[in-house]
Amino acid sequence: MKHFSDRPQAGLSRRSFLLASAAAGGGLLIGVSLDPASAKEAAKQSFVPNAFIRIETDGTIILTMPYVEMGQGTYTSVPMLIAEELEVGLDAVQLEHAPANDALYAHPIMGAQETDGSLSMRAAWQPMRQAGAAARMMLVSAAATRWGVDAADCHADNGFVVHVKSARRIGYGDLAAAAATMPVPQQVVLKDTSSYKLIGTPQKRLDAPQKVAATAQYGIDVSLPDMKIAAVTASPVLGGQVSSVDDGATRKIAGVRDVIRIPDAVAVIADHWAAAKKGLDALVVTWDDGPNAQFSTAQHMANLENAAQRDGVVAVQKGDVAGVFARAERRLEADYRLPILAHAPMEPLNCTAHIHDGRCDVWLGTQAATRAQKAAAAAAGLPLDRVEIHNQYLGGSFGRRAEADNVTQAVLIARQVDYPVKVIWSREEDTQHDFYRPAYFNRLKASLDGDGHITSWFHRVVGPSPLARWLPIAVQNGLDPDAVTSATGPYELSDIHVDYVRHEDHSFQSGFWRGVGTTHNVFIVEGFVDELAALSGKDPLEFRREHVKNNPRALAVLDKAAEESGWGTPLPEGTGRGISLLQDFGGTILVHIAEAAVDKEGAVRVSKITSVVDCGKIINPDTVKAQIQGGAIFGLSAALYGEITFTDGRVDQGNFDTYAAVRMDEAPRVTVHLIDSGDKPFGVGESGTSGIGPAVANAVYAATGKRVRQLPITPELLKS
Amino acid sequence: MAYNLNINGRSMTVEADGDTPLLWALRDILGFKGTKFGCGMGLCGCCTVHIDGVATRACQTPIESVGTSEIDTIEGLATSEPGRRIQRAWLDLEVVQCGYCQPGQMMSAAALLTETPDPTDEDIDAAMSGNLCRCGTYNRIRDAIKYAAHLDATTMEDAR
Numbered sequence: 001m002k003h004f005s006d007r008p009q010a011g012l013s014r015r016s017f018l019l020a021s022a023a024a025g026g027g028l029l030i031g032v033s034l035d036p037a038s039a040k041e042a043a044k045q046s047f048v049p050n051a052f053i054r055i056e057t058d059g060t061i062i063l064t065m066p067y068v069e070m071g072q073g074t075y076t077s078v079p080m081l082i083a084e085e086l087e088v089g090l091d092a093v094q095l096e097h098a099p100a101n102d103a104l105y106a107h108p109i110m111g112a113q114e115t116d117g118s119l120s121m122r123a124a125w126q127p128m129r130q131a132g133a134a135a136r137m138m139l140v141s142a143a144a145t146r147w148g149v150d151a152a153d154c155h156a157d158n159g160f161v162v163h164v165k166s167a168r169r170i171g172y173g174d175l176a177a178a179a180a181t182m183p184v185p186q187q188v189v190l191k192d193t194s195s196y197k198l199i200g201t202p203q204k205r206l207d208a209p210q211k212v213a214a215t216a217q218y219g220i221d222v223s224l225p226d227m228k229i230a231a232v233t234a235s236p237v238l239g240g241q242v243s244s245v246d247d248g249a250t251r252k253i254a255g256v257r258d259v260i261r262i263p264d265a266v267a268v269i270a271d272h273w274a275a276a277k278k279g280l281d282a283l284v285v286t287w288d289d290g291p292n293a294q295f296s297t298a299q300h301m302a303n304l305e306n307a308a309q310r311d312g313v314v315a316v317q318k319g320d321v322a323g324v325f326a327r328a329e330r331r332l333e334a335d336y337r338l339p340i341l342a343h344a345p346m347e348p349l350n351c352t353a354h355i356h357d358g359r360c361d362v363w364l365g366t367q368a369a370t371r372a373q374k375a376a377a378a379a380a381g382l383p384l385d386r387v388e389i390h391n392q393y394l395g396g397s398f399g400r401r402a403e404a405d406n407v408t409q410a411v412l413i414a415r416q417v418d419y420p421v422k423v424i425w426s427r428e429e430d431t432q433h434d435f436y437r438p439a440y441f442n443r444l445k446a447s448l449d450g451d452g453h454i455t456s457w458f459h460r461v462v463g464p465s466p467l468a469r470w471l472p473i474a475v476q477n478g479l480d481p482d483a484v485t486s487a488t489g490p491y492e493l494s495d496i497h498v499d500y501v502r503h504e505d506h507s508f509q510s511g512f513w514r515g516v517g518t519t520h521n522v523f524i525v526e527g528f529v530d531e532l533a534a535l536s537g538k539d540p541l542e543f544r545r546e547h548v549k550n551n552p553r554a555l556a557v558l559d560k561a562a563e564e565s566g567w568g569t570p571l572p573e574g575t576g577r578g579i580s581l582l583q584d585f586g587g588t589i590l591v592h593i594a595e596a597a598v599d600k601e602g603a604v605r606v607s608k609i610t611s612v613v614d615c616g617k618i619i620n621p622d623t624v625k626a627q628i629q630g631g632a633i634f635g636l637s638a639a640l641y642g643e644i645t646f647t648d649g650r651v652d653q654g655n656f657d658t659y660a661a662v663r664m665d666e667a668p669r670v671t672v673h674l675i676d677s678g679d680k681p682f683g684v685g686e687s688g689t690s691g692i693g694p695a696v697a698n699a700v701y702a703a704t705g706k707r708v709r710q711l712p713i714t715p716e717l718l719k720s
Numbered sequence: 721m722a723y724n725l726n727i728n729g730r731s732m733t734v735e736a737d738g739d740t741p742l743l744w745a746l747r748d749i750l751g752f753k754g755t756k757f758g759c760g761m762g763l764c765g766c767c768t769v770h771i772d773g774v775a776t777r778a779c780q781t782p783i784e785s786v787g788t789s790e791i792d793t794i795e796g797l798a799t800s801e802p803g804r805r806i807q808r809a810w811l812d813l814e815v816v817q818c819g820y821c822q823p824g825q826m827m828s829a830a831a832l833l834t835e836t837p838d839p840t841d842e843d844i845d846a847a848m849s850g851n852l853c854r855c856g857t858y859n860r861i862r863d864a865i866k867y868a869a870h871l872d873a874t875t876m877e878d879a880r
Contacts, residue, residue, distance in 0.1 A: 071818030071855045204814065211819030212810045214754030214794040218820060221753040229748055254737050272748030273757070274740045346758050346766060346820040346854050395756070395820030396854045427759040622814055626860070630817055633856025656763040656852060665845035667858035 047176035049135040049184070051104040052082060052128065059159065059173025061088055066098040066105035066113060067120040068367055069207055070394035070401070071630070072685040073623035074120045076205045078128055080619055084198045085132030085191060087156035088172070095206060100369035100389040110471075113370045116402050116512065118585045118683025121619055125681055130188045137185045142178035143170050193679065200676065202622040207393070219365040219392045220350045220424060227352070227420040228257055230413060231276035233283070234265035234433050237649035238508055239290035242266055246284035253279045262412040269417065273424055292649040295507035297340065297439070300646070304441035304503055305335070308462045312499030313477060315484040319495030324456040328447030332535055336444065336524045337710040339643040341437035341513055342659055347395020348430040351410035354420035355380055360387045360411060361420075365394035367402040375404035379411035398634070399512035402470075403435045428654035435511025436644055438464040440483075442524045452536030454547060456495040459487045461521070465502050466510045478502060482517035486690075489525040490554055490583035491547040508646065514634060515686040518584040519693075526580040526694030527709060530701065540698065541567055544581050553677055554581065554589050557612045561591035564673050565610035571595065575607065576702025580691035585683030588615045592632065592691045594668075596699035602715025604640060606696055609670040613687065616678035624684050629670040631688025636668075637661040639693040643712050723783045727752070728796030738784030743767045745783050746793060754794035754823045758852070765851030768824035769793050775831035775847070794823035801873055802833040808876050809868035817855035825851045829865050838869050 047055040054062040063082055069075035075095055083090050098105045098113070105113045108123045136156045143161035144151035147168060154161050160169045172179075193199075210216040235241060245266055247259040255275030260267045268279035325331060352363040353376070360380040366372045369389045377387045394401050410423040425433070440463035447456045465480040474481065480500055487498045504510075513519065533543035541562055548554040558581065561567070571577060575597040583589045595608040611628050618624055641660040645652045653659040697708035706718055723734045725742075727750065734745045741760075746752040746769070758766030760779050767778040770792040797803035806829045809815075816822050825848070832839055832847035839847070844862050853861070 069818075071816075073817070204811075205816065207819065208811055208814065208816050211816040211822055212807050212826070213798075214823040216819055217753070218756075220757065223751070223753070272736070272740070272744050274736070274744035274748070277760075278737070278739075344854060346756070346764065346818065346852065348757065394818060396818045398854070424757070427761070427764075626814065626817060626857075629859055630856035633858060634854060636856075637854075655759050655761050657761070661852055661854060662856070662858075663850075663852060664848040664858050664861070667856070670859055 047135070047138070047179045049138055049179070050131045052131045053086070053135050055135070055172050055176045055179070057173050057176045059171050061086070061093045061172070062096055063093050064096045064098045067124065068097070068115040068365070068391060068394060070115070070365070070367065070397040072120075072627060073205060073620060074115065075207050076203055077121060077619045077623060078124050079206060080198045080203055081124055081128040082132040084196055085129045086136050088159045090198065090203055090206065092159055097391040098369070100373040102370045112368065114368045114402065116367055116399065117516065118686040121681040122586050122683060129190055133188045133190050134185055137188065138179045138182040139172055139175050141182040142175045145182070146170070146178060200618055200621070203620050205623070216393050218347050218395045219352070219363060220347055220395065222352045222363040222392065222422060224352070224354065224420040227422055228269045228271065228417070229273045229276055230260075230267040230269045230421050230423040231273060231280040232265055232267040232409065232413070232423055232425060232429065233280055233285060234409070234429065235287050235289070236432065236651075237287070237289040237292050239292050240264065241288045241290065243286040243288045249282040250279040253282060258417060259283070260413050260416045262409065265409060267413045267423060269421055277426065289649060292507040295505065295646050295649040297645040300505050300507070301337065301439060301441070303505060304439060304462045307501050307503035308441055308443050308460055310501050312460055312462070312501040313479045314497070314499045315479055315487065316496050316498040319456075321456045321458050321495045321497040324495045325445055325447045325458065328449070328455060330448040330535060331445070332447075332528075332531055333445045334528055334531060334709060336442040336527060338440045338520055338523060339711060340439045340508070340645070341638055341642045342431050342434045342644050342653070343398045343400035343513060344431060344659060344661065345394070345396030345398060345400055348425045348427055349400070349406045350422065350424040351406040352420060352422040353407075353410040353414035355411070355414050356418075358382070358386060361390065362387065362407060362411065363390040363392060364407065365392040365397070365401060366404070367394070367397055368404065371402070372404045372407045375407040376411045379408045380415060398514040399516070400434060403511055405433070405435070427656070431654055431659050432651040434644075435466070435509040437513030438466065438510040440520050444524065444528045446528065446532055448532060448536055452538050452543070454491065454493055454532060457488060457493045457497070459498045459524070460501060461487060461499070462501040462503055464504045464510045466512055468502070469510075470512070484521070485517040486521040486525060486582060486584045489522070489529060490551060490581065490589070491529070492550060493547070507649065514631070515690040518582065518686065519635070519690040522580060522582045522690045523693040523697070523711065526582070526691065527697055530578070530694070530698045531707065539568070540579055544579070548581075553614050554583060556675060557581075557589045557591050557614050560673055560675065561593050561610060561612040564612065564671070565593040567593065572597075574598070574703055576699045576704070578695045578698025578700065578702055580695040580698065582687065582691045584690070585687050587678075587682040588613065588684060588687045590628070590687045590691055592695040594692070594695040594699045596696055596703060598700060598704050598718060602718040604696065604700060604713050604718075605666070606636060606668045606699070609668050609692070609695070610673075611670060611688065612673045612675065613684070614675040614677045615684050615687070616682040617680050618674060618676045619681055621674055624674060625672040627684050628672045628688035631686065632670045632692045633662055633667055635689035635692030636696065639696050639711055639713060641712050723786075725783065725786060725791060726788060727791045728793060728799070734783055736783065739782045741779050742769065742781040742783055742786060742791070743778035746778060752793050752795055756820055756823055758821065763852070764821070765824040765828060766821050768827040768851065770827060770831055773831065773834060775828045794827055797826060797830060800830065800834070802868075803830045804876060805833065805868040805871050805873065806830045806864070808871060809864040813860050813864040813867055815857050815860040815864050817857055821851060821853045825853065825861055829861070829868070832865065833868060839865060
């Protein structure tokens with residue numbers, strides 16, 4: 001089974017498009033549109049009812065994927081939506097990476113061609129089913145016209161249109177040319193959900209055969225005629241510049257072709273990366289470090305804490321928090337901290353660029369193709385329409401490949417040579433030049449009444465704002481909505497104050513990391529709620545139940561988690577159970593229950609994780625389970641090991657020895673239980689990561705009595 | 721200098737310095753792109769190949785050290801029975817997510833099965849803990865290795 005066609009993309013932008021735009025409140029307004037002139041042109045060869053579907057006259061069905069595949073399974077779940085409505089099997093479709101084109105492929109919620117925020121299925125749910133349904137209706141119309149029968153008497157079935165009364169059937173390929181001349185239906189009729197054959201059933205990943213055969217092409221695997229390969233070193237301090245380069249020893253190394261200097265980096269280009277890296281290691285570079293040469297994380301954390309003295313921009317204000325708190329008998333105050341994190345995808349960052357004939361071609365795996373295109377155009381000094389992004393599979397990303405710094409760098413290098421150049425970062429370069437999940441300082445205060453109910457809740461979030469850089473329009477009046485998402489959890493509270501103090505030291509680049517604001521705040525809120533439960537003398541799970549009692553979905557998830565985890569049953573001496581609850585990503589509710597023990601040296605061992613997730617409508621249940629399992633392990637790496645520190649403006653960590661991740665012998669069994677609760681899907685890809693830190697921290701408390709108010713949970717922290 | 725390497729049963733010549741890591745000779749000179757680069761320090765296992773049947777990190781293996789040893793890469797995995805079992809199991813149990821580390825995972829797993837046809841959890845920990853997966857597919861890798869160990873090879877479909 002071949003799943004990728006290598007057919008060129010030319011002409012798509014002049015054909016049809018499916019119009020989708022964000023409505024107030026995050027809902028979707030959808031319309032299907034088709035340019036008739038383009039349809040006639042398309043009809044000559046194939047049926048292209050919209051930008052996502054192409055049916056060739058030989059029956060080949062090609063789906064153009066505007067969402068990228070970085071492991072989360074969109075290359076299967078998005079085709080499931082289209083195939084369901086188009087009435088074809090998944091094995092009948094081939095996939096194509098979409099070219100960079102916001103007009104055709106902009107994310108309906110984010111407004112640009114992006115894959116992030118666990119938003120793909122929420123964004124795709126309506127337009128992709130409509131795309132499939134519109135195509136199906138046009139194919140049915142074409143068949144009915146050919147047979148001279150009423151379209152209402154015909155139906156689509158597994159790649160054919162069938163007229164039962166006359167026992168006739170005709171394949172989509174034979175109808176492709178005629179279907180292209182049919183009017184686009186004004187009213188697209190979606191299938192009844194009860195008749196779904198694909199949606200909601202476990203479907204095999206379409207990308208798995210290529211990945212198991214190791215033929216899947218990632219950005220780092222791109223190969224072009226005459227291409228050379230570069231290793232690069234960028235200023236170790238943000239904002240630093242190259243001061244001098246001595247490449248005498250480098251140029252003597254066999255295979256080295258060029259040494260290229262750009263303002264903040266030096267690249268050694270060679271016939272293969274080993275020679276390039278050897279050349280890079282032989283290079284003597286001096287740097288002008290610039291203004292950030294004194295930056296340290298110790299100072300940064302102190303600055304964040306000092307900033308907490310300021311009043312923040314108010315995100316939520318309800319009732320009389322200060323008054324209730326002042327009068328309460330039982331009160332709790334706590335400060336929580338989170339460290340800077342790197343993404344560390346297994347495929348180190350890379351980008352291939354070729355500037356030729358007044359054009360710029362760029363190959364990489366990117367979450368944001370049009371952002372990459374804009375960066376390349378700016379670096380190349382070319383208009384957007386002279387820049388083509390050739391997207392590839394992403395070897396992990398977790399938010400890192402939403403940025404385009406590697407594109408800018410590769411294009412600036414490529415401008416100085418007349419051949420295609422593939423720039424590959426070393427692991428150390430990748431770790432030390434990230435757009436990091438920023439550190440946060442959080443101040444919390446809450447009070448309880450005599451029955452152990454929360455009567456006031458104060459949460460101040462202090463930290464940088466990646467969103468203000470990335471999507472400035474989303475930050476209104478200084479309030480970063482991502483920084484305060486989930487800042488009260490799903491809890492039913494009466495008197496609330498949540499505010500945000502933005503503090504930037506401008507000494508490192510901050511960006512989005514799997515779970516973004518949710519991952520940050522769920523750790524804070526679920527740790528603090530656990531502390532409040534202890535103060536109330538109640539069971540942590542029961543305490544949470546009492547504060548979501550009007551939320552039947554949350555109650556159902558909590559109850560299922562209690563049952564599946566054996567909550568309350570005895571554990572071996574020294575082992576504790578910890579819980580976390582979250583509701584975010586549009587409506588996903590997830591409970592993790594972790595079992596953990598701490599050894600004499602203070603090392604945490606997580607032995608078991610039970611997860612229950614209600615993500616609304618489930619598209620591909622096995623992918624949901626895989627995402628929760630993997631997301632939990634990703635979050636566990638951060639909870640136990642993840643911390644980037646700076647000394648003298650330089651990142652102290654480099655490779656996987658100093659920036660560690662969970663390995664096979666440390667990975668607990670993650671058992672996932674699903675609840676299908678709705679008529680539309682919510683976000684999944686990040687949810688499994690977000691709640692794992694607090695579940696483990698709360699398990700450590702249950703095991704040891706030691707509260708964990710910061711990550712990572714190191715032996716030093718537990719001994720302090 | 722020219723080195724003759726025995727790769728997937730074929731003799732191939734590489735023109736490069738002797739200290740060139742086998743990883744880059746495979747990827748950039750010979751075009752075997754299935755073997756992946758992850759760390760360059762033998763810490764992540766993405767570049768795992770078999771040298772005389774032993775799982776070996778190609779990023780830490782200079783080409784001058786290989787001699788006439790048999791090098792098997794992921795491209796040749798399906799020629800061995802343990803390799804076919806592993807690939808079949810990886811598909812049947814839907815192991816992959818981003819997939820980038822999986823060639824190395826499958827090479828380590830196939831070497832384990834060759835040595836230890838019915839591995840215990842401890843055997844799997846010992847053989848597989850050098851292979852990192854940031855997507856966190858470890859549960860399924862463990863399950864797939866056990867599944868592969870018990871597959872009936874006579875009824876097995878080709879994984880590709």
